[in-house]
Amino acid sequence: MQLIIKNGHILDPGNIDGTGDIIVDDGVISAVKRNAAPGAQAEKKSDVRVIDATGWVVVPGLIDMHVHLRDPGQEYKESIETGLRAAVAGGFTAVCCMPNTCPVNDNRQITEYIIHTAEKCHLARVYPVGTISRGLAGKELSDYGELKAAGAIAVSDDGMPVADSQLMRRALEYAGGVGLKVISHCEDPYLSDGAMNEGAMATRMGLAGIPNAAESIIVMRELALAELTGIPVHIAHVSTRQSVHAIRDAKQRGVPATAETAPHYFTLTEQAVGEYDTRAKMNPPLRSEKDRAAVRRGLSDGVLDVIATDHAPHSILEKEVEFDRAANGIIGLETALSLGLRLVTEKVLSLEGLIEKMAKNPARILGLTREITPGAPANLTLIDPDALYTYDAEKGFSKSSNSPFHGWEMKGRAAMTVVDGCVVYEQN
Amino acid sequence: MAWNRKDILDIDSLSVSEITSILDTADGLKEISQRSIKKVPTLRGKTVILFFYEPSTRTRVSFDIAAKRLSADSISISAATSSVVKGETLIDTARNLESMNPDVIVMRHSSSGAPYLLSRHITTPIINAGDGAHAHPTQALLDMMTVREYKKDLTGLEIAIVGDIAHSRVARSDIAGFTKMGARVRISGPPTMIPAGIESLGADVVHDFDEAVTEADVIMMLRIQKERQQQYLFPSEREYAGRYGLNMQRLAKAKPDALIMHPGPLNRGVEISPAVADHVNSVILTQVTNGVALRMALLYLVAGGMRNAVDY
Numbered sequence A: 001m002q003l004i005i006k007n008g009h010i011l012d013p014g015n016i017d018g019t020g021d022i023i024v025d026d027g028v029i030s031a032v033k034r035n036a037a038p039g040a041q042a043e044k045k046s047d048v049r050v051i052d053a054t055g056w057v058v059v060p061g062l063i064d065m066h067v068h069l070r071d072p073g074q075e076y077k078e079s080i081e082t083g084l085r086a087a088v089a090g091g092f093t094a095v096c097c098m099p100n101t102c103p104v105n106d107n108r109q110i111t112e113y114i115i116h117t118a119e120k121c122h123l124a125r126v127y128p129v130g131t132i133s134r135g136l137a138g139k140e141l142s143d144y145g146e147l148k149a150a151g152a153i154a155v156s157d158d159g160m161p162v163a164d165s166q167l168m169r170r171a172l173e174y175a176g177g178v179g180l181k182v183i184s185h186c187e188d189p190y191l192s193d194g195a196m197n198e199g200a201m202a203t204r205m206g207l208a209g210i211p212n213a214a215e216s217i218i219v220m221r222e223l224a225l226a227e228l229t230g231i232p233v234h235i236a237h238v239s240t241r242q243s244v245h246a247i248r249d250a251k252q253r254g255v256p257a258t259a260e261t262a263p264h265y266f267t268l269t270e271q272a273v274g275e276y277d278t279r280a281k282m283n284p285p286l287r288s289e290k291d292r293a294a295v296r297r298g299l300s301d302g303v304l305d306v307i308a309t310d311h312a313p314h315s316i317l318e319k320e321v322e323f324d325r326a327a328n329g330i331i332g333l334e335t336a337l338s339l340g341l342r343l344v345t346e347k348v349l350s351l352e353g354l355i356e357k358m359a360k361n362p363a364r365i366l367g368l369t370r371e372i373t374p375g376a377p378a379n380l381t382l383i384d385p386d387a388l389y390t391y392d393a394e395k396g397f398s399k400s401s402n403s404p405f406h407g408w409e410m411k412g413r414a415a416m417t418v419v420d421g422c423v424v425y426e427q428n
Numbered sequence B: 001m002a003w004n005r006k007d008i009l010d011i012d013s014l015s016v017s018e019i020t021s022i023l024d025t026a027d028g029l030k031e032i033s034q035r036s037i038k039k040v041p042t043l044r045g046k047t048v049i050l051f052f053y054e055p056s057t058r059t060r061v062s063f064d065i066a067a068k069r070l071s072a073d074s075i076s077i078s079a080a081t082s083s084v085v086k087g088e089t090l091i092d093t094a095r096n097l098e099s100m101n102p103d104v105i106v107m108r109h110s111s112s113g114a115p116y117l118l119s120r121h122i123t124t125p126i127i128n129a130g131d132g133a134h135a136h137p138t139q140a141l142l143d144m145m146t147v148r149e150y151k152k153d154l155t156g157l158e159i160a161i162v163g164d165i166a167h168s169r170v171a172r173s174d175i176a177g178f179t180k181m182g183a184r185v186r187i188s189g190p191p192t193m194i195p196a197g198i199e200s201l202g203a204d205v206v207h208d209f210d211e212a213v214t215e216a217d218v219i220m221m222l223r224i225q226k227e228r229q230q231q232y233l234f235p236s237e238r239e240y241a242g243r244y245g246l247n248m249q250r251l252a253k254a255k256p257d258a259l260i261m262h263p264g265p266l267n268r269g270v271e272i273s274p275a276v277a278d279h280v281n282s283v284i285l286t287q288v289t290n291g292v293a294l295r296m297a298l299l300y301l302v303a304g305g306m307r308n309a310v311d312y
């Protein structure tokens, strides 16, 4: 099977930036031809598909290193298949799924179930994340060696903050030895008992507030532990300016750390909560304009390495309820690229910079390959940067529709997603 | 003026003229409760559901009496007796209630914003009888009614509200109401109980209690809840009473005719000393009396009863 992607704007940051053709044979990039003369043909094969990518940008396949697929256990919110359909529709060729499923992914069986189920879907690749602590209980380490052998790529107690600093220290050390990445959901549970960002708006609405310090205090702890152990830590979903400052400072001192933020933190503020709109309820909460600005600055100056969605599907059972009882989280796989492209329009990031945050850096952090070069696996996202559309959360591929971006006018989206040489999604 | 507001969810959404209209109506209805036959036919044939998701005796009884004095049929539903305990969602419960064609739903809920959720899903008028720490508009209106009764005009009055502002829906609605009507509101209490950004509601924060009550026209003391001690909000009731309790020495700093108010129930000896609670300037029981008239006024306006209820 041969795939020829013709006349696209090929953009692989640090490697290639120009018009040309990509030829894929049996899932692997076999040739990249810059400024191919019109009419010039690759050697003709019978089993060949030619894609006209004129006007599109062809980039290394996007990776979302923070999603919740809810499977096993909460398939009424999302299944591995629907989550991956949403992923490829959003241009993602791979996702890392967080372990807070039912049962939690702290063992070989669940990890293997996720990988096997995903393989049968023939959509995006899934790299499961195991738990830091057995049962997400925060008491003892999970079996990292077993998780790694089963195919897990990282560990995280996402959603259940690790309160015990000694546990986090040992997790870094032990996971470092096994070769698993540690991803920290930074939240001090003693400070975070609230429903939205702490401040005038929460006060007016009579909702308990979550201060910025609930996040940054643990960000600073993780940075100190990374410094102590020399093992890199990855900070999940940064939402506050204090966290950005702390990570910037630590990186300047050479502390081994990377960090991600989510599209909602660089796009929205707490104002989106409006009149108790649970679609804008998440953890960490949407913050103030100052925080949003600091997150955007952190993206542009490289303090924040990655844009990840924290795709968190919930049904109306969890969302059409009292605000303080509503579940945290929003879906994000199908809006992330469009929201990222807004950063390009707003000159926060260059297009190159965006591809670094959504493909190159996640690949580097996770030890994966995302290169547009002969011999590399053909994981590619074809972006139509001019596509105009209105986002309708109800019509998405995800089983859930809990998005504050419902009804937004968007510009730019994935036109086609290629995983290991197979076209797994085409926008029509 | 013609009344065309469906719900009473908070004070913020009410205009000055609407508030004045409510208070005037309540003033007129107050007399009914002093008759020997305390009942007028104004809301005959109307149904009022008292939907109380959070335990409450005083507010529920006040609404119940208000409805009955206007001849409405009132039904109480509490969380313990409703389908809530069977796992039904708030919206499903509300839709079920609406299917019985009530004319007004009076709602109390422990979650801030719950009445907004309800009003998005049902068309029956809703009166918010208190939601979480967010709003208690009927309490603020009866407080304004009471102050207006004694001071004639709210403009320019100095109102001190003291206590656990962070957890108080009464404080939020009082700040909104009194400032909207031209009074100045100072709030005081332990810094642990003063929520972030409260100034944005229009109140001045005066941490020193003695300073806060100085030259005040009204002192509103809030109930302190013992459970807050476990949340590190104050060390002990004894220390609280010493630093933030209203006693006779502190009262002396206020204007001689300062009104002493409290939304109840009182913790005598904690936030208010017995002597102050029973002081000649205490209007705490007048608040309760006015509460019935004020709630009659709201039921009358919202349920669209017969015209000129005041003539009955």
Ligand SMILES: [Zn+2]
Pocket: A158, A159, A185, A236, A237, A283, A284
């Ligand atoms: Zn998380």
